[in-house]
Amino acid sequence: QVQLVQSGAEVKKPGASVKVSCKASGYTFTDYAIHWVRQAPGQSLEWMGWINAANGNTKYSQKFQGRVTITRDTSATTAYMELSSLRSEDTAVFYCARGWDVSTYHRLWGQGTLVTVSS
Amino acid sequence: DIQMTQSPSTLSASVGDRVTITCWASQSISRWLAWYQQKPGKAPKLLIYEASSLESGVPSRFSGSGSGTEFTLTISSLQPDDFATYYCQQYNSYPGTFGQGTKVEIK
Numbered sequence: 042q043v044q045l046v047q048s049g050a051e052v053k054k055p056g057a058s059v060k061v062s063c064k065a066s067g068y069t070f071t072d073y074a075i076h077w078v079r080q081a082p083g084q085s086l087e088w089m090g091w092i093n094a095a096n097g098n099t100k101y102s103q104k105f106q107g108r109v110t111i112t113r114d115t116s117a118t119t120a121y122m123e124l125s126s127l128r129s130e131d132t133a134v135f136y137c138a139r140g141w142d143v144s145t146y147h148r149l150w151g152q153g154t155l156v157t158v159s160s
Numbered sequence: 161d162i163q164m165t166q167s168p169s170t171l172s173a174s175v176g177d178r179v180t181i182t183c184w185a186s187q188s189i190s191r192w193l194a195w196y197q198q199k200p201g202k203a204p205k206l207l208i209y210e211a212s213s214l215e216s217g218v219p220s221r222f223s224g225s226g227s228g229t230e231f232t233l234t235i236s237s238l239q240p241d242d243f244a245t246y247y248c249q250q251y252n253s254y255p256g257t258f259g260q261g262t263k264v265e266i267k
Contacts, residue, residue, distance in 0.1 A: 076256075085259065085260045085261050138203075144192075144251040144253055144254045144255070145256070146194035146209045146251050146256075147196075147206060148209075150204060150205075152202075
């Protein structure tokens with residue numbers, strides 16, 4: 042079926058980096074974009090950035106610019122989000138979501154990946 | 161960035177109640193607004209897109225309206241499965257931004 046499956050929970054120390062994967066199946070990967078959204082505990086949803094799966098073009102939220110890198114591997118139908126210089130405030134669930142363009146609604150979401158940043 | 165503001169933040173209601181959640185945009189977003197439902201530990205689920213289009217498989221008790229800067233999500237008769245947090249999202253312009261959420265609780 043059509044789905045996005047994310048990698049498992051991570052525990053990282055402050056200053057480290059984390060890389061979360063999002064594997065797409067059930068549809069043509071390069072027909073859509075993949076977005077990444079962060080949700081801190083008890084908080085709302087926050088858009089981080091997106092990648093055009095067809096050509097690899099990316100765009101990032103100014104809030105995360107310089108710390109986030111989104112890539113994709115078309116042969117593996119997988120997108121990746123790497124966040125560096127982690128701090129405790131980055132403890133959150135990270136979601137990938139499918140879209141069409143840089144600004145779009147999201148019909149399909151991954152299950153979420155909890156990243157805990159703690160010394 | 162366009163700011164999205166929802167009201168109320170929390171809503172206590174009973175099964176069978178008619179429930180309305182309002183979302184305001186800091187500038188006009190035409191009808192480029194979506195509504196999501198999120199339950200604890202789960203990903204958001206799309207309910208409404210383009211302000212009033214019901215996503216396939218979503219019960220018809222959910223409806224959306226509005227344009228420009230003011231939008232509403234209405235649940236015509238609240239069911240036990242509807243107790244959750246609801247978010248609006250504008251996708252008129254980059255970056256897409258979400259409201260702070262409305263938690264619908266059992267009264």
